[in-house]
Amino acid sequence: MTVNARMSGSLAGATGTITVDLAQIAANWRALAAKVAPAQCAAVVKADAYGLGAERVIAALSHAGCTTFFIATPEEAETARKLAPEAHIFALDGLVGGCATAFANQGVTPVLSTLDDIAAWAALARMRGETLPAALHIDTGLNRLGLPVRDVRRLAADPSVLSGLRLELVMSHLASADNPRDPKNRDQLLAFETLTALFPGVPRSLAASDGLMLGPAYHFNLVRPGYAIYGGQASQLAPAPVKPAVRVAARILAVADVAPGETVGYSATWRAKRPSRIATIAAGYADGVPRNSSAPDGRPGGHVLIDGHLAPLVGRVSMDLITVDVTDLPDGAVKPHDFATLIGEGLTIEDAGIAAATIGYEILTRLGPRFTRLYVEDAA
Numbered sequence: 037m038t039v040n041a042r043m044s045g046s047l048a049g050a051t052g053t054i055t056v057d058l059a060q061i062a063a064n065w066r067a068l069a070a071k072v073a074p075a076q077c078a079a080v081v082k083a084d085a086y087g088l089g090a091e092r093v094i095a096a097l098s099h100a101g102c103t104t105f106f107i108a109t110p111e112e113a114e115t116a117r118k119l120a121p122e123a124h125i126f127a128l129d130g131l132v133g134g135c136a137t138a139f140a141n142q143g144v145t146p147v148l149s150t151l152d153d154i155a156a157w158a159a160l161a162r163m164r165g166e167t168l169p170a171a172l173h174i175d176t177g178l179n180r181l182g183l184p185v186r187d188v189r190r191l192a193a194d195p196s197v198l199s200g201l202r203l204e205l206v207m208s209h210l211a212s213a214d215n216p217r218d219p220k221n222r223d224q225l226l227a228f229e230t231l232t233a234l235f236p237g238v239p240r241s242l243a244a245s246d247g248l249m250l251g252p253a254y255h256f257n258l259v260r261p262g263y264a265i266y267g268g269q270a271s272q273l274a275p276a277p278v279k280p281a282v283r284v285a286a287r288i289l290a291v292a293d294v295a296p297g298e299t300v301g302y303s304a305t306w307r308a309k310r311p312s313r314i315a316t317i318a319a320g321y322a323d324g325v326p327r328n329s330s331a332p333d334g335r336p337g338g339h340v341l342i343d344g345h346l347a348p349l350v351g352r353v354s355m356d357l358i359t360v361d362v363t364d365l366p367d368g369a370v371k372p373h374d375f376a377t378l379i380g381e382g383l384t385i386e387d388a389g390i391a392a393a394t395i396g397y398e399i400l401t402r403l404g405p406r407f408t409r410l411y412v413e414d415a416a
């Protein structure tokens with residue numbers, strides 16, 4: 037594998053890097069597709085492919101054989117359509133603002149979750165004298181987006197509302213699939229089966245990264261993983277057959293001695309109890325390192341890896357910088373201008389999430405624009 041030469045040229049002044057292993061992302065998608073076959077496997081690439089760069093990720097997944105992509109917004113739809121001219125593209129946020137005409141022109145399928153949006157999309161189809169593709173999002177207990185049961189039944193009772201539309205998918209979303217033992221999974225599954233029976237012959241989709249680990253009963257015709265494709269583990273108990281694909285590193289700027297009794301950082305939240313060595317690293321909350329990942333209250337906080345050794349964050353996370361305690365690291369391990377690993381082998385995205393009392397998804401999608409994105413591909 038080689039680091040893309042075009043990107044690596046800009047490393048000289050880089051304070052931090054995100055190394056995205058496109059070959060691993062493709063391998064993860066293939067492993068998930070194999071797991072759910074004969075169901076189909078889409079790829080969710082919303083939020084700039086979870087912050088990793090939609091352009092490169094969509095190209096790599098298309099090359100791997102993925103033909104169905106989910107994005108959230110009209111802007112993301114436009115990007116995805118340019119990169120994957122032949123693919124099925126589903127827009128999860130539905131008809132946002134006045135985007136219906138753009139979707140019709142681009143051949144993007146809106147995921148519709150209100151009767152008003154269904155009526156508007158069908159009216160556009162009739163006005164254009166063409167059949168437009170549509171997906172229905174029905175609510176089975178998440179109470180977020182999705183047609184409520186009453187509206188699903190009204191729709192099924194009067195199919196003329198759908199005239200001019202070609203139903204490509206009926207879908208719902210699980211609330212608690214990260215916990216396979218939660219009885220809500222079963223409840224939503226049964227509700228989904230009951231409600232989708234009102235639309236015979238229309239392909240069905242229920243599961244995301246965590247839901248697809250609940251077993252074949254949850255796969256239906258299409259699964260919609262995002263996080264797992266990027267190497268994340270969404271389920272608490274059932275590891276997905278994927279491997280990490282992202283490494284995040286930031287430059288060590290300086291190492292300094294701190295005497296016992298001295299404090300480190302804003303508000304002096306950390307005080308040295310012994311002669312200490314503190315390394316200052318060039319990433320902060322403006323880069324997506326949660327301010328919450330330094331833990332003066334005694335909760336276990338975040339770590340970085342330097343030369344293979346874990347070093348804990350101490351003192352407040354500031355906008356551009358973090359400070360870590362490297363007192364216990366071997367002499368010579370900490371070298372200014374070297375990179376410390378924030379996420380990588382031995383320090384997962386989930387670890388970083390737990391350290392900040394959040395989830396890996398939030399860590400991944402908030403990594404900021406100051407990181408230089410590097411892409412690793414197959415040498416072939």
Ligand SMILES: *Cc1c(COP(=O)(O)O)cnc(C)c1O
Nearest residue numbers: 080209244245260261262263264
């Ligand atoms: C984001 C999203 C997904 C993908 O979820 P992951 O947990 O990342 O796999 C699937 N379906 C819907 C409706 C979503 O909003």
